[in-house]
Amino acid sequence: MSNLDTRPAPTACGREASTGPVRDLLTARQVPLGESTVVRRLLPNLGRRMVGAWCFVDHYGPDDIADEPGMQVPPHPHMGLQTVSWLHQGEVLHRDSLGSLQTVRPYELGLMTSGRAISHSEESPGPHARYLHGAQLWVALPDASRHLAPAFEHHPDLPVVTAPGLRATVILGTLDTATSPGTTHTPLVGADLALTDGADLRLPLVPDFEYAVLAMSGRVDVDGVPVEPGSMLYLGCGRPDLPLRAHGDAAVLLLGGEPFDEKIVMWWNFIGRSTEDIAQARADWTSGTRFGEVHGYDGDRLPAPELPTVPLKARGRER
Numbered sequence: 001m002s003n004l005d006t007r008p009a010p011t012a013c014g015r016e017a018s019t020g021p022v023r024d025l026l027t028a029r030q031v032p033l034g035e036s037t038v039v040r041r042l043l044p045n046l047g048r049r050m051v052g053a054w055c056f057v058d059h060y061g062p063d064d065i066a067d068e069p070g071m072q073v074p075p076h077p078h079m080g081l082q083t084v085s086w087l088h089q090g091e092v093l094h095r096d097s098l099g100s101l102q103t104v105r106p107y108e109l110g111l112m113t114s115g116r117a118i119s120h121s122e123e124s125p126g127p128h129a130r131y132l133h134g135a136q137l138w139v140a141l142p143d144a145s146r147h148l149a150p151a152f153e154h155h156p157d158l159p160v161v162t163a164p165g166l167r168a169t170v171i172l173g174t175l176d177t178a179t180s181p182g183t184t185h186t187p188l189v190g191a192d193l194a195l196t197d198g199a200d201l202r203l204p205l206v207p208d209f210e211y212a213v214l215a216m217s218g219r220v221d222v223d224g225v226p227v228e229p230g231s232m233l234y235l236g237c238g239r240p241d242l243p244l245r246a247h248g249d250a251a252v253l254l255l256g257g258e259p260f261d262e263k264i265v266m267w268w269n270f271i272g273r274s275t276e277d278i279a280q281a282r283a284d285w286t287s288g289t290r291f292g293e294v295h296g297y298d299g300d301r302l303p304a305p306e307l308p309t310v311p312l313k314a315r316g317r318e319r
Contacts, residue, residue, distance in 0.1 A: 019210060019236035023225050026232045037063065037071050042214060042232040051212040052257020053186040055140045055266060059214060059230050061133030062089055070124025070132050075294035075301035077285045078114035080146040080271030082139040085110035086171060088216060090132035096120035097292025100152040109155040109171055111182045118150035119291040135253060140264055140271055145185040155181050165199025176204060188257030195220060195246035202241040211235040211256035218250025265312045268305055275312040282307060
């Protein structure tokens with residue numbers, strides 16, 4: 001998925017001192033995406049830039065797109081990150097410059113590792129399902145992995161952890177004893193937690209990880225804090241477990257990982273380490289080199305916004 005902001009602000013991120021257990025409720029800002037989709041952007045946030053290596057979180061829907069084009073994101077570039085497509089309803093057709101053509105359906109993992117350079121498009125197929133509901137997430141690649149060759153993975157069958165009132169699908173990383181087949185480059189976890197009405201449990205966590213919980217549907221009390229759909233609760237580090245209580249059937253995404261060791265600069269659809277990294281990526285996309293070509297999308301590719309006039313400098317993970 002692309003950041004379609006025509007004036008994207010540079011986002012300076014990197015490791016900070018580990019944060020002990022906290023309850024920081026993050027509110028989203030509304031961002032238009034394509035012709036008929038509006039997303040709720042939770043990361044980067046005014047006060048919180050990353051959760052482990054997770055650096056970008058959009059939540060969208062459920063939207064009735066029966067008479068709409070749905071998601072229409074033209075070809076655009078990425079470098080230095082992974083994209084994670086996750087759906088509860090609807091379908092997204094993925095095309096990329098490697099030649100991948102894949103429809104991603106609910107509870108299937110679409111994982112694209114940009115490495116040094118890739119371009120892709122995402123669209124609701126036609127005809128498409130009536131409702132579209134999901135999340136799009138980015139994972140920052142560490143310096144040792146950010147120049148790797150690009151790759152795309154599709155995993156339709158993911159491991160599941162169950163407990164009374166809980167069905168947890170492991171998207172990336174490891175939860176309890178279940179490990180996703182998706183490729184990771186830093187210690188992290190992403191899991192979809194489906195909770196039944198009245199579920200009251202404590203989910204085991206890794207104390208060295210920092211965590212956040214994104215509410216997808218229904219209402220869940222997370223460590224005693226009500227979290228409504230489209231909002232995210234940042235939890236910090238140092239937790240051996242997490243209390244969850246559902247009021248009605250509900251679903252949340254658990255995101256976590258070791259605090260990211262490196263400072264990064266995120267601008268538009270690129271993650272680099274310096275102004276020069278970003279400027280070169282923009283120039284390469286504009287000139288039609290390095291990022292390849294997406295075949296089959298009916299429309300023009302996205303032009304790159306203008307770079308800001310000030311240097312892009314990493315200053316840390318928080319505001």
